[in-house]
Amino acid sequence: MSNSGSEVFVNLQSNDGVLHTVDIRLALQFGAIRDIVEIENGKYSHDVIPLARVDSKTMKFIIKWYTGVQDIGVCEETTGMQVLKGLLKDQNAEPLFLLQLLLASDYLGLDVFLEPGTKLLANVINSCQSTEEIRRLFNVETD
Template identity: 45%
Template structure:
C-alpha cells in the first residue's frame, strides 16, 4: 500500500517594505499574527488568497527568520541560540541595527524561541562592547 503525502501548502506573506514571500504553512503558523488571522478566517468562513501583511517586519528580517527556522528544523539537536549565533556571526561582524530589528520582529511575531535567542545574543553583544561609549557608537545612540 503506497501512501501519498500531502503537498506542502505555501502561504503568502507581505513585509512592511512590500516584498512578497511564499512560506511553508508550518512556519507561517509559528507566527502569532498569521495564525490569528487564519483562525479568524476559518471561524468566519472567509478565505482569501491575498498576501498576509506583516506590518512590523521588513524583508531582510523575514528572510533571516525563514533561514533560521529552516536551520532549526534541520538541526534539531542544536539550540536556537547556537543556530542564531552561527547565522548572525558568520562573518565575525555584528550588524547591530539588524540585531535590534530581529528582536523587534520576533517580538511582533511572538516567536518565543527566536525572541529568547535574539535577546540573549543582543545581551551578549552589549556586554562585549565593554563601555557605554562603545555601545552608543555601535548602536548609533546619541550622547546625552
C-alpha cells in the first residue's frame, strides 16, 4: 500500500532477534500478520511484530522468494516453483531447509509459498529410492 507516493513497511522480528523491514504488500500475504496489522493513514499499528517460529535465515529466504516472484510480475504456481528451485540451488540448500521453509510458511499463513513448496518437497521425496534414503535426506534416525 502507498500513501502519498511513499511505500509502507512493517518491522518483523525473527525468533533469533533479527529485524526484517518488509513491504506491507508482503506482510499482508502472511495470514498471521494480516490479522493483527491495521493500516491507518498509511501507518501500521505495531512497531515490531515478533515471529516466534521463524528464524532470520528462513525469513530472508521467504522475502527473497517473494521478491523474485513479484519481479517476474506473475505469481502463478509454475513461476513460484521455478523461483524456489533457483533460490534453493543458488544456496545449495538441503531438503531439510525446504521442510523448515514450509513449516515457517504454514505458521505465517503464506499460502502462495505452500503450494509450490509442498510440490517440490513431494518431488524430492518421490525421487528417493528407499525409506533409508529419505531418512538420510531429513536426518531421521532409525529405530
